[in-house]
Amino acid sequence: MRIIAFDICALVLLAFLMFSIISRKINSGSQGRFLMLITIVTFISALFDIWGLVCDAYPDPNVIRTSTRYISQTGYLLFHNLTSLSFMLYLISLTDRWHKITHSNLLKLCAIVPYTLLIILLATNPLHHLIFYFNEHNKYTRGKLFFILYVMAGIFMLVGLVYTIVYRKLFTTGKFVALMMIVPIQLFAVIVQMVNKEIVIEMYFNAISVLLLTITVQKPEEIIDSITGLRRYSAYTTDMKRNFYNEKKVSVILINIANYTNLFGIAGYDASNDILVKVAEELRDVNKEVKAHADIYYLDRGRFRFVVNEKNRDKIEEAAKMINHILKTSMIINGMELNLIAYVCIGKCPEEITDFKALMAFGNDFHILNPYSGRVMHTSEIAEKNHFQLSNELDSIIDSALANRKFEVYYQPIYSVEKKRFISAEALLRLKDEKYGFISPDIFIVAAERSGAIHKIGDYVMEEVCRFISGPDFNNLGLDYIEINLSVAQCMQSNLADKVLQIMKRFGVSADKINLEITETAVNYAQDVMTANINKLINAGISFSLDDYGTGYSNIRSVASLPLTIVKLDKSFVDEEENPRMSIVLQNTIKMLKDMDMHIVIEGVETEQLVKSFSDLNCDYIQGYYFSKPIPEQEFIQFMYKAVSAV
Secondary structure (H helix, E strand, O other): OOEOHHHHHHHHHHHHHHHHHHHOOOOOHHHHHHHHHHHHHHHHHHHHHHHHHHHHHOOOOOHHHHHHHHHHHHHHHHHHHHHHHHHHHHHHHHHOOHHHHHOOHHHHHHHHHHHHHHHHHHHOHHHHOOOEEEOOOOOEEEOOOOHHHHHHHHHHHHHHHHHHHHOHHHOOHHHHHHHHHHHHHHHHHHHHHHHOOOEOOHHHHHHHHHHHHHHHOOOHHHHEOOOOOOEOHHHHHHHHHHHHHOOOOEEEEEEEEOOHHHHHHHHHHHHHHHHHHHHHHHHHHHHHHHOOOOEEEEOOOOEEEEEEEHHHHHHHHHHHHHHHHHHOOOEEEOOEEEOOOEEEEEEEEOOOOOOHHHHHHHHHHHHHHOOOOOOOEEHHHHOOHHHHHHHHHHHHHHHHHHHOOOEEEEEEEEEEOOOOEEEEEEEEEEEEEOOOEEEOHHHHHHHHHHHOOHHHHHHHHHHHHHHHHOOOOHHHOOOOEEEEEOOHHHHOOOOHHHHHHHHHHHHOOOHHHEEEEEEHHHHHHOHHHHHHHHHHHHHOOOEEEEEEEOOOOOOHHHHHHOOOOEEEEOHHHHHOOOOHHHHHHHHHHHHHHHHOOOEEEEOOOOOHHHHHHHHHOOOOEEOOOOOOOOEEHHHHHHHHHHHHHHO
8 A cells, every 4th residue: 555644645745735834924925926826736736646656555446446547637737737837937936037927939839739739638637548548457556658757757847957058147146056956856756656656755845845936035034024024125136136137127117205314313213103004004005906916115214116017017006106195194003103214216227227336326316306396207207327327336436436535625704603604614524526526415425324335425525624723724714613523323333433533633633623413313213322422522521502403303312411612503493483383483493492501503504684683582503604605624714814904
């Protein structure tokens, strides 16, 4: 009697794998769907195999029992070979070459014809017995053409492996090795079962192969975001790199929630996650409603991507408009009504966005470079070719600027209302490239933080300012100190204080000549590290100011707890100065900060009337274009000499 224990084990293992694939949402996307297909087909094969083995154990020559045996064996062979075909399709899906196959009638015939022939042979087998039959002893016997089944299965496996080897660069080493291991596993099972027909192990080793795929190739932690259930950043980069490599045409809806960081500060961690989950649900609903069959991704920091293949490109406009409309509607999260500032942009790859690096660079900052309009945007409208080129070359431009000292520090004077003269200046970094001209700090600072170059840039600015302060002109200009901005990434450095003090010591600059500016974002990102750095630098005699106070969520607790001496009110207070309600907010904000013994700088002042207004409100310092825009060092020195002589 043939042993069916291995088939029963295979059945249990496959049932567990189907549950695992569905519950862990591995069945999304073409790869996940084909993995699920392999699992289901193998499960059905095992069922038919067990049925056939039970029937063989109790042979009976009557017509009904013989027909049942024929059905069980035919079903087993049909689904067993379908497993090999499914595996081939799965391997092709991993290389993402479907658009090539669907455009080639020859390739489609190569996949369809062999299996169609198999179906015909099995359907007519009771007439010719070429595949299998039951002999005079009513025993299952293989026919003359049974070997065709192995040949077909081998062809399917071979085609899939050839695709895998040809497109080896699309796989990590671990995944490639795992896929290659499937072949010896299957060969071992076939050889053992051919040598000893009583041990039925093919289905068991098929189940082991599926298990290997789920734990090495389709790992959910690499694919699925744990919060939203969408495909994650690493899956997006892998899939889009593969799309560009395969010259596959796709359309991408880029969704950036511009105020996500502020919402995180207002709502907190749990509520922010609820926002992400809500947005993810809405995107899934849109995908179903318009039948776009999109792959949906959550990258990070409120950035979502909705990728539609060439076949469904006609659905992209409708999907984008629906998404834009939904995200403009207020969301109620834990009793709070929250409004998202969501930028929605459609990009066509590779027609409009020609390579992966350009796609990532554009997606990172398109919401920063364009004013919010509330409508669906298109890359062809908002980005010229040179913008993509700049995005591609920005890292090398920054590296070159650092190596060749092409960065330049500009200075903007700060006026003291009490002393009626300029007592300090803010150091601002500028970058002028030979090819692209002046590049906005909003662009290159973001890129530098992403690449890690921001730390070298911060050191460069500190060195340039200290060189200026230690030079022959500074003492004659009547300046008390220079303000230097610290980025979020710099604030997260545990050795920030040591680096600043070392640079100052090297140039012989005393601590009272430096004021370091931090933003609310930096304070909220790294409270412990920030506090340690500030305390060490303050103990050394350096003062601190809080920049852009009033932009979004103002963390008053942080302002009160940190040893700050200056708070710089954002330009938004100037823009809303004539608004009666904003005037009340401004007056109370100034009073609150004054009561905490803080000096106040108002930024963005451009008229004499505003100078008078904010002077009357007891602001200590005024900064803005009314006095001077940021200017290069030599121009600033000349400006200050004129200002000193005019006093």
